[in-house]
Amino acid sequence: MSTESGTRRRISPEREAQLYGAVLDLLREVGYDALTMDAVAARTHASKATLYRQWGGKPRLVVMALTSQRRTRPDEVNTGTLRGDIRALVLAEDEETMAERSALMRSLSPAVHHNPELLQAFRDLLINPSLAELDVLLERAVLRGEVAAGRPALRFVPHLLVGALVTEELVGDRLPTHAFLLAYADAVILPALGVPVPDGNG
Amino acid sequence: MSTESGTRRRISPEREAQLYGAVLDLLREVGYDALTMDAVAARTHASKATLYRQWGGKPRLVVMALTSQRRTRPDEVNTGTLRGDIRALVLAEDEETMAERSALMRSLSPAVHHNPELLQAFRDLLINPSLAELDVLLERAVLRGEVAAGRPALRFVPHLLVGALVTEELVGDRLPTHAFLLAYADAVILPALGVPVPDGNG
Structure with a gap:
């Protein structure tokens, strides 16, 4: 894990806020079940790999977006x-x-x-x-x-x-x-x- | 309304309980949005006309079924x-x-x-x-x-x-x-x- 975290790119607080905002927008628009990591990636111009590396998946990304509020x-x-x-x-x-x-x-x-x-x-x-x-x-x-x-x-x-x-x-x-x-x-x-x-x- | 109620067929308490039971079963199986009056009618061998005459529609039928519990x-x-x-x-x-x-x-x-x-x-x-x-x-x-x-x-x-x-x-x-x-x-x-x-x- 230490070597992996050494190469992990950090996400700035501003970028994180922007990502969370996009997740919350999508949540309001389509609901949890229809929200996809593809849609988050497309809307935020992030790679899915980055999203998964940082949040591990949709559940944690959505909850962190809610927590950020x-x-x-x-x-x-x-x-x-x-x-x-x-x-x-x-x-x-x-x-x-x-x-x-x-x-x-x-x-x-x-x-x-x-x-x-x-x-x-x-x-x-x-x-x-x-x-x-x-x-x-x-x-x-x-x-x-x-x-x-x-x-x-x-x-x-x-x-x-x-x-x-x-x-x-x-x-x-x-x-x-x-x-x-x-x-x-x-x-x-x-x-x-x-x-x-x-x-x-x- | 008085002439209509005069010709309205009464539903027995047993029949009512049976209907409510079927509504609750359907609710558990498919959820509210997918529950149809057609499905209730089919499962209970009731006519849709009877269901609508007695309960006015799906919302009241479902809530009365819940209330009956x-x-x-x-x-x-x-x-x-x-x-x-x-x-x-x-x-x-x-x-x-x-x-x-x-x-x-x-x-x-x-x-x-x-x-x-x-x-x-x-x-x-x-x-x-x-x-x-x-x-x-x-x-x-x-x-x-x-x-x-x-x-x-x-x-x-x-x-x-x-x-x-x-x-x-x-x-x-x-x-x-x-x-x-x-x-x-x-x-x-x-x-x-x-x-x-x-x-x-x-």
Whole structure:
């Protein structure tokens, strides 16, 4: 592997962003199943050999393209309080971007469930890293004494966040807005973790 | 409409159950998009005219078939406590049935999002009635004094329930079990509603 990596051509961050943008465009246009490495190669004027060498295949390329869209990592948010961190996370992405990303993720859902390699790529590159980042944010709240170390709701915070994002459209017939997510955090996430919410927001 | 309903032939509950069973089988075999009224008619030896007269079309027929699978309506559970009601609801369906139903609902998700008529049928026949039934269950807890009338988490209970069901497979790499759902209710739903949980279960 060391000799191979010695001869591997590096891809610049700009070129990588351009490739990921093209992958996301194709994903929106044709969906996961119909997206081919040939089409990515043609649209980005890259060789298929480069794409395979760099990403190993379609599942990892697509998931890395999705991962590249994330603006803010939970572990990098550090306002000094859990409520502040959650609010900062919610507000880090504008509502339109949030809606577009939700639609894209949702369009991938059937493929994820029928394609073990894609599911594995999701777990390895997106889900597990995000869970670990969220754990850092929550662990800081535990260390500050805001949340009791053994609080049972700690392990369900991912379910609470995902539930808020996926359910509002179906239950509430509208996309989740910033106002909705902030109200949900104050009404559900913080009380479940035993964190007091300022009067008038609980 | 009254003259038409006067000449409408009634379908027996047994025949209806048989039709819904066939629709669900077809749904599992070919998916929503490829499911045709012709195929339903052929498999059930029904005339397409009957199917259209009774259900109005594929979206309502499919959603009614899914709705027919529900064993227990939330408003019919009445144990005397909110915690008891939630536990009874969770345990009303065995884990295998729960998993099968989740898989079927998930397989429909892309169609729901691309087909306004199917989404409308879901809202009219499944989502809104379920929300109303859940409200009855929650309203009883408010009337008993278990939950404060204006408790903000009340409006988010549907999000909490759906979040638990859809996220565990992705986050936890396993289907939601009874044990998971009961622990989630004690850790999240009841604390968010301000309902005390017995020691050792919180």
